[in-house]
Amino acid sequence: MKHVKKECVAMLLAGGQGSRLYALTKDMAKPAVPFGGKYRIIDFPLSNCVNSGIDTVGVLTQYQPLVLNEYIGNGHPWGLDRVHGGVHVLPPYESSFGKSWYEGTANAIYQNISFIDRYNPEYVAMLSGDHIYKMNYNKMLKFHKAHNADATIAVLEVPWEEASRFGIMSADENNVIYEFAEKPAQPKSNLASMGVYIFSWQNLKKHLIANENDEGASKDFGKNIIPAMLAEGNKLVAYHFEGYWKDVGTIDSLWEANMDLLNPNIPLDLHDPNWRIFSRNPVMPSHYAGEHSSIQNSMISEGCDIEGTIDFSVLFAGVVIEPGAVVRDSIIMPNTVIKKGAVVEYAIVGEDCVIGENVRVGARPEAIEDKETWGVAVIGHGVTVSDNSEIKPKAMVSESI
Amino acid sequence: MAIMANVLGLIFANMHESGISDLTKVRTLASVPFGGRYRLIDFTLSNMVNSDIDNVGIITKDNYLSLMDHLGGGDEWDLSRKTGGMHLLPPYGNSTGLYRGRLEAMAQVKPFIENSNAEYVLFSDTDVVANIDYRPIVDYHESTGADLTVVYGRGNFTTEQTMTKTVLAINPDNQVYDVLIHPEISGEHNVSLNIFVAKKDWLLDIIREAQSRNLYSFEVDVLQKKLHEIKVMGYKYDKPFFQIDSMDTYFKSNMKLFDKKLRDVIFNSDSPIYTKVRDDAPAKYGIDSEVKNSLVADGCVIEGSVENCVLFRGVKIGKGAKIKNCILLQDTVVGEKAEMNYVITDKDVGISDYRSLAGTETYPVFVNKGAVV
Numbered sequence: 001m002k003h004v005k006k007e008c009v010a011m012l013l014a015g016g017q018g019s020r021l022y023a024l025t026k027d028m029a030k031p032a033v034p035f036g037g038k039y040r041i042i043d044f045p046l047s048n049c050v051n052s053g054i055d056t057v058g059v060l061t062q063y064q065p066l067v068l069n070e071y072i073g074n075g076h077p078w079g080l081d082r083v084h085g086g087v088h089v090l091p092p093y094e095s096s097f098g099k100s101w102y103e104g105t106a107n108a109i110y111q112n113i114s115f116i117d118r119y120n121p122e123y124v125a126m127l128s129g130d131h132i133y134k135m136n137y138n139k140m141l142k143f144h145k146a147h148n149a150d151a152t153i154a155v156l157e158v159p160w161e162e163a164s165r166f167g168i169m170s171a172d173e174n175n176v177i178y179e180f181a182e183k184p185a186q187p188k189s190n191l192a193s194m195g196v197y198i199f200s201w202q203n204l205k206k207h208l209i210a211n212e213n214d215e216g217a218s219k220d221f222g223k224n225i226i227p228a229m230l231a232e233g234n235k236l237v238a239y240h241f242e243g244y245w246k247d248v249g250t251i252d253s254l255w256e257a258n259m260d261l262l263n264p265n266i267p268l269d270l271h272d273p274n275w276r277i278f279s280r281n282p283v284m285p286s287h288y289a290g291e292h293s294s295i296q297n298s299m300i301s302e303g304c305d306i307e308g309t310i311d312f313s314v315l316f317a318g319v320v321i322e323p324g325a326v327v328r329d330s331i332i333m334p335n336t337v338i339k340k341g342a343v344v345e346y347a348i349v350g351e352d353c354v355i356g357e358n359v360r361v362g363a364r365p366e367a368i369e370d371k372e373t374w375g376v377a378v379i380g381h382g383v384t385v386s387d388n389s390e391i392k393p394k395a396m397v398s399e400s401i
Numbered sequence: 402m403a404i405m406a407n408v409l410g411l412i413f414a415n416m417h418e419s420g421i422s423d424l425t426k427v428r429t430l431a432s433v434p435f436g437g438r439y440r441l442i443d444f445t446l447s448n449m450v451n452s453d454i455d456n457v458g459i460i461t462k463d464n465y466l467s468l469m470d471h472l473g474g475g476d477e478w479d480l481s482r483k484t485g486g487m488h489l490l491p492p493y494g495n496s497t498g499l500y501r502g503r504l505e506a507m508a509q510v511k512p513f514i515e516n517s518n519a520e521y522v523l524f525s526d527t528d529v530v531a532n533i534d535y536r537p538i539v540d541y542h543e544s545t546g547a548d549l550t551v552v553y554g555r556g557n558f559t560t561e562q563t564m565t566k567t568v569l570a571i572n573p574d575n576q577v578y579d580v581l582i583h584p585e586i587s588g589e590h591n592v593s594l595n596i597f598v599a600k601k602d603w604l605l606d607i608i609r610e611a612q613s614r615n616l617y618s619f620e621v622d623v624l625q626k627k628l629h630e631i632k633v634m635g636y637k638y639d640k641p642f643f644q645i646d647s648m649d650t651y652f653k654s655n656m657k658l659f660d661k662k663l664r665d666v667i668f669n670s671d672s673p674i675y676t677k678v679r680d681d682a683p684a685k686y687g688i689d690s691e692v693k694n695s696l697v698a699d700g701c702v703i704e705g706s707v708e709n710c711v712l713f714r715g716v717k718i719g720k721g722a723k724i725k726n727c728i729l730l731q732d733t734v735v736g737e738k739a740e741m742n743y744v745i746t747d748k749d750v751g752i753s754d755y756r757s758l759a760g761t762e763t764y765p766v767f768v769n770k771g772a773v774v
Contacts, residue, residue, distance in 0.1 A: 037683030038699070076476060077678070262685075270682035271700065278680050283673040285664060286437030286698040286711075287684065296690055301683040302438070302699050305661065314683075 004084040006056045006119040008141055008198070010049050011109055014042060014129035015062030015102055020250045023380030023398035024350060028067040030249065031129030034333045034351065036261055036270065036277075037299040037314050040071060041248060043279045044134070045127045046078045046087070051275050052137040054125065056085030058115055060108045062092055062101060077280045090115060104219030110208040121201050126221070128195035132257050133245035134268065134275055135196065140239045144198045150234035151204070151226070153177065154196035154241050166192030167222050169238050177236040182222045191238055194245055197221070203234065244268040255348055255376045258314045258331045262297055282317040282334070292323060301334075308338065316351075325355075330362070333381070346393060350381035361391040368393060405453035408539055409519035409601065411510075412445050413503055415462035416526040416595065420565045420646040423767045424747065428467040431459070431527040433645070434730050434748070436658055436667075437698040437711050440471050441527045441645060443676045446478050446487075451672040452535035454523060456485030458513050460506050462492055462499055471677050478675045488513065505617035508608050514601065522604050526595035530654060531642035532669050533596070538636050542598040547634035549603075551577060551624070552596040554638050560587045565646040567593040567620060569635055577633040580625045594638060641666050652745065652765050655711045655728050659694050681714050689720065705735070719754065726762070744768065 018030025025033060031042035042059075049057050057080060061068055068089070075087035090112050092101050102108035109116075109126070116124055123144065125137055135154070144152040155169050163184075170179035170189040179188065207225050211217050217224045229236055244267050248254040260266040270277055284303025289295055295310045303318035308325035318335040321327060325338045328345045336353040338344060344355060347362040355361060362377035375394030379385065384400040391397055414431035424433045431442035442459070449457050457480060461468060468489075472478075475487030490510045492499055500506040503524070507514065514522065521542070523535055533552075542550040553569050563584055569591045570579035597619075599607075607623055616622040624633065641663055643654035658664055668674055681700025686692065691706040700715040705722030712718075716729045719737035726743045729735070733746045736754035743760035747770035752758070756774055760766035768774060 271685075271702070276680045277682070281678045281680070283675055284670075285658075285668040285674070286696040288659070288661070288664070289692040289695050289697060289707075291694045293693065295686045295692055297688050298686045299683040300686065300697070310686075 003118045003120070006085055006121050008054055008056075008123040008125055008137075009085075009116055009119050009121045009201075010045075010054045010057045010125040010127055010137070011112070011116070012042070012045055012049075012057055012059045012127045012129050013105055013108065014059050014068060015065075015108065016130065017063040018130065018249060021254065022251070022396050023378055023383075024251075024254075024348065025064070026380055026398055027064055028381075029061065029063045029065060029129075032068040032071060033248075033254070034316055035132065035248065035254070036258060037301045037316055038281070039277055039279045041132065042068065042071070042129050043078075043277050044132050045129060046072075046080070047275075047277045047279075048133075048135050048137060049125075049127075050078050050080065050278065052135075052139075052141075054137060055080065055082055056119055056121075057087045058090045058112060059087060059129070060090050060102065060112065062108075065089070065091060071280055073280070078278045085119065088115065104223075105221045106208055106211050106217075106225050107219035109204075110212045110219070113205060113208065116201065116205075124199050124201045124204060126197040126199065130249055131195060131245060131247055132268070133194070133241075133243065134272075134277070135241060135243070135245075137196070137198070140196070141198055143239050144200075144237070147175070147237045148235065149237045150200050151229055151236045152198045152239050153226075153236060154194040155191040155238045156194050156241050156245055158190050158192045160187065160190050163187035163190045163192065168192060171238040175238045175240070177230070177238050180222075180226050180230060180236075191240075193222075194241060195247075196241075203229075251348065251376055251378055255331065255346075259312070259329070261299060261314065262312060284317055287315075290323075293321075329364070339387070347377040347379065347391075349379045350383065352382045353379055354384040355379070356385050356387035356389065358388045359385050359390070361385070362395075363393045405536060405539065406455070407518075407520045408454050408456075408535075408598075409514065409517045409522045410449040410454040410457035411507070411514070411522055411524040412442065412449075412457065412459045413506060413524070413526050414442065414459055414465065414468055416503070417528045417565070417646050421648055421651055423648060423745075423769075424651065425464070427464065427747075427770050429461060429464050429527075430645075431461075432465075432468040432471050433651075434713055435530060435645070435651075436655060437696045437713055439674060439676045440468075441530065442468070442471070443478075443674055444530050444532070445525050445527050446480070447672070447674045448531075448533045448535060449523070450478050450480060450675065452533075454535065455480065455482055456517060456519065458488045458490050458510060460490045460510055462506070465489075465491060473677065477677055500617065502618035502620075502622075504608060504611045504619045504622060507604070507619075508612050511605070511608055514605060514608075517601065519601055521598060522601050523596070523598050525597070528645050529594045529596070529642055530645060530667065531594075531638070531640065532667050532672055532674065533638060533640075533642075534672065535596075538596070539598055541636050542634070545575075545634045546632070548599065548631040549623075549633045550598040550636050551633060552594045552636045552638050553591045554594055554642055554644075555589065555591050557589050558587060558592070560585045562647075562650075563587065563590060563592070566644065567595070567624075569593055571635045575635050575637070577624075577628065577635050580620070580628060582620055582625070591635065591637075592644070594642065594644070648745075648765070648767070649763070652728065656709065656726075658696055658711065659709070679714055687720070690718075705737075726765075728765075747771070750774070 014031040018025040080087035287304035290307040301317040307323040308321040316334040333351040341358040368374040380398035418425040480487035684701040687704035698714040715732040721738040743765040746768040751773040
């Protein structure tokens with residue numbers, strides 16, 4: 001088949017397990033984890049691509065890909081079912097050289113060189129499937145071209161005390177990067193990499209092949225490719241991003257990022273008609289707020305049926321809240337039922353759960369003496385919690401009880 | 402069981418518009434918004450898809466821009482198919498001009514019907530909101546050997562209500578023996594749901610004959626005048642349905658959706674009602690919002706109090722506003738401290754701060770599309 005040339009192809013790394021989300025990623029990869037009432041995390045980078053005019057996206061999957069594969073499907077919800085390009089799920093494969101799992105971010109791209117080459121692109125955007133942000137990659141591409149760079153790395157100014165958690169760039173006044181340190185103990189800069197890169201393809205390809213042939217390499221962008229480019233004197237530039245960006249790799253950050261959506265002072269507007277976040281929409285009627293319901297400061301999705309009290313919470317599609325049930329400061333994922341009299345506070349409840357009558361899940365921090373024992377309670381997908389039981393704060397439940 | 406691939410679906414998008422003229426000034430009946438996030442055609446179209454009818458023609462007449470915009474390529478109803486799928490059939494430019502009735506409408510799209518490989522045609526208007534499985538109806542038509550099967554519902558009606566309906570007299574064997582169009586008769590009656598099944602060849606003969614005699618009304622010229630030459634059977638639909646043929650039924654039917662049992666029947670999750678996706682964010686409730694007994698679609702932002710209302714996608718309710726017994730169509734924006742009771746606003750209406758509007762249960766106030774009050 002003749003492939004039409006694309007200026008820029010995006011490669012989305014979606015193979016990570018997301019082990020720090022524990023029960024929530026037991027059966028699905030992190031990018032497939034529900035977020036923000038009707039989305040999955042991957043909707044953000046995918047929608048950013050489409051809104052930025054990038055119509056060819058490879059999604060690299062490895063860990064528990066079933067939910068993600070089904071979700072992406074032919075790409076129609078994002079307008080990525082295209083004659084030329086579109087979205088392609090790229091799992092590891094067997095070839096005449098043998099079979100191999102993706103062994104690192106660089107190796108994952110290396111194994112898909114032929115996918116990228118089919119579109120003969122000038123540039124490749126590398127994206128992560130586990131960040132929540134709205135970003136115009138096209139502006140970044142223009143910046144990359146204007147600087148005649150070999151690589152452009154999107155950076156965010158983070159508080160100095162948090163800098164050691166990130167990949168940190170040191171750049172001069174022209175934004176040229178001269179040093180890169182992965183999670184440095186003594187950070188020399190507070191410019192953190194957002195995990196969004198644009199590379200000039202031919203140069204990157206050369207580095208990927210060299211890295212693959214280097215026996216000792218760990219085949220990782222941060223550990224190998226970026227340092228190798230710097231060592232070779234390639235031009236790497238920092239692209240400053242201003243706006244909301246959050247890594248949702250931990251329970252606390254996932255909880256916070258959802259709660260951020262309820263905060264009018266947080267600049268992540270999901271209602272902006274000019275930068276919609278697309279998703280596979282459930283086929284359900286409008287949600288119903290019942291005679292005795294009380295809903296405040298919350299996000300509620302279609303298909304919900306609410307007879308109880310909801311405060312500072314995010315409810316996904318098809319959630320049922322029975323009379324007398326109370327949900328506060330919590331995230332309830334699709335099709336979960338909270339039965340009569342149950343109280344859910346500071347919790348993340350997965351998809352398709354049943355929380356029995358009068359169950360208590362989690363607690364407010366002020367209700368706990370020993371703050372060390374407090375944390376967001378998590379109930380994994382498909383769990384049934386029997387009537388009258390109690391799930392303590394910080395608990396992690398992945399089997400029905 | 403009938404093989405439904407053998408059935409061609411035809412939908413008349415423009416029938417019954419006069420009864421609900423406020424909402425059909427700017428659109429077809431088929432594209433009248435309903436139930437928070439739907440258009441009336443979604444019910445007929447979804448019923449066809451859920452009944453495995455995957456070749457559907459939609460006959461339009463005028464005002465069909467909003468309908469085209471809504472349907473797109475038919476993807477959301479899973480009707481963007483390699484073979485068959487959804488076909489929008491705008492009026493053909495011929496000397497007869499716009500059609501005057503279903504017969505003339507079908508005559509104008511005769512090549513579409515002729516080209517279909519189907520053995521049967523199921524043709525329907527869009528005035529009925531229900532979750533109907535058409536398969537048993539086609540089976541019934543096959544088993545009775547009828548020329549025409551008409552689907553009917555039974556209920557108690559006032560004179561005012563029957564004046565917009567077709568009432569059928571049906572004998573104990575379910576054969577139709579009398580047809581009254583828009584009669585003034587109150588009481589318990591069988592009313593046509595304007596859903597019909599016939600063999601394609603039989604229907605084409607009827608259409609050709611009508612063309613040669615300049616006849617256009619299916620109800621008058623076939624159902625009434627030919628009733629004793631042909632075999633017309635009634636198929637009773639005994640699950641809940643709403644027939645939207647007046648502003649009164651429009652208002653009350655929307656309000657009936659607050660009943661969970663009814664909602665579960667109409668929006669049965671095993672035969673879901675599909676509609677156009679807008680990719681709105683989930684509805685957002687503010688700190689002082691108070692919402693009771695209401696249907697709220699995605700994209701709404703509520704900061705006031707709402708009771709017994711249907712809020713369509715993208716409706717905004719300002720701080721301190723009090724909205725009761727209202728139907729607010731897409732993207733209506735209600736200002737701060739505005740008060741409304743028994744009001745229907747069309748799409749894109751703006752209600753200014755502190756404004757107060759009130760209708761009554763029998764005569765809700767209607768605000769035109771795009772108006773700023």
